[in-house]
Amino acid sequence: MRSVITTTLIVVLLPSSALAGKIYGIIKEGGKPVRSGVEVRIITISDKPKLMARSETDRNGLYRLYVRETGEFNLTVRDTLHHEGDDLSMTVRSYQKSVRYNLVIQKTEQEKGKPAKFILRRE
Numbered sequence: 001m002r003s004v005i006t007t008t009l010i011v012v013l014l015p016s017s018a019l020a021g022k023i024y025g026i027i028k029e030g031g032k033p034v035r036s037g038v039e040v041r042i043i044t045i046s047d048k049p050k051l052m053a054r055s056e057t058d059r060n061g062l063y064r065l066y067v068r069e070t071g072e073f074n075l076t077v078r079d080t081l082h083h084e085g086d087d088l089s090m091t092v093r094s095y096q097k098s099v100r101y102n103l104v105i106q107k108t109e110q111e112k113g114k115p116a117k118f119i120l121r122r123e
């Protein structure tokens with residue numbers, strides 16, 4: 001009986017992040033980590049997108065997100081300082097265990113007279 005109570009207390013008192021899958025990595029641009037404060041979000045892929053997790057990069061370009069569900073999601077990066085508010089996104093997969101996505105913001109070839117475009121890709 002005592003072990004049942006102890007087990008129940010441990011499960012109830014565990015932090016919620018311990019039960020979630022972690023998505024983490026570094027975001028780079030031009031071979032260097034992005035600045036701190038770049039917003040990173042996990043959003044469901046559906047007709048009515050739902051925000052599942054949100055974080056910001058630290059001074060080393062590192063981000064960490066905890067997602068309670070497994071499956072495919074859109075990982076979106078919003079850097080209003082450099083990309084005029086454009087959201088850069090790609091599909092990622094969440095598991096019960098941690099998964100690392102090191103990402104690169106890459107400038108694409110531009111047509112003459114048009115503004116530069118950026119894409120987000122896995123390193």
